[in-house]
Amino acid sequence: MRTYLIEPQTIFVPYLRRVLSSAGFDVIATNQGVDVRDISVHDPAAIFVDVDYLERSGPTVLCRIREASRSAAVIALSEKNDPMFAATCFISGANAVCSKSEGEDKFLLAAKRAVTNQIDALALRR
């Protein structure tokens, strides 16, 4: 699956690439989140975005991503374990919100559910 990765923290990119590719997500482009307009050029089926420490707020970037791609499954990744923040991410266009406190198994589970159009409510139940 064509996958676009937005990760401002370069140090984590190799790990995320490995985890995603092991689950069938083929990372075709990465971006540090400053300007996400090139998403429409790549036309990915899935977009992973680390919403912590983006140049703009996470929900703002999610809105921009949604403007650039109506159909991709958008999976937000955050250090925050906050249901209100998760809800804001959903409203801004995310299909799943994953916590970095969870391991890669739950992260990938949420990602797979998101690409099959199942909104992941794990974060909201916390």
Place this chain on the structure above:
Amino acid sequence: MLGPRQTVRLYLIEPHRLVVDALRHVYAQDPLLVVVGSSPNVNEAELASLRPDVIVLDIDGLTVPIEEVINACESVSPQSRVCVLSAQHRPRVMQRALSAKAAAYVVKDTSPAMMLEIVHTIARGDYYADPRLAGAMLRRRSTRTSEANELSSREFEIVRLIADGLSNREIGNRLSLSEKTVKNHVSHILAKLKVNARSGVAVYAVRNGIVN
């Protein structure tokens, strides 16, 4: 202090499982680096028994001052060198970390290859400051922090508590001082910082990274 070809034993203090896995992945690329353990916070017993060469400490999301955590690491494992990891591009945060005796301040947008190099650098006894922040930090040290240098450690403590919103009485209770003594300290602080009110002290504390 380690030589250039010696194995470096690392310990990670990181509350997020996914980030721990990502850091382990980075360090696994270098056969001379071994992650001997990890914990979401300062696990004193484990640090004291493992005695790692380098402690990688993620300060993002900390609810206590950076200095406290670095001091805790140093007291239980004095031979370890602390590598502070943060997403914050803030010279004042780097300054606080290095002043608290961290050996390195690394921003998370550093490349994995550079991160490996930094760990070896500090394991050899050297220091690392993110070069993008170092210039601003030095400028700050030579100008804006001159007033702060005049504050005593007790006054520093009181500045921090004022910024936390405590009254003189509450500060007195916290530090076992009379309200009058606190009032005297506050007068000295106002004079040294050249501000007229407590709100000015709080603003100063926030601007200079005395409080998070």
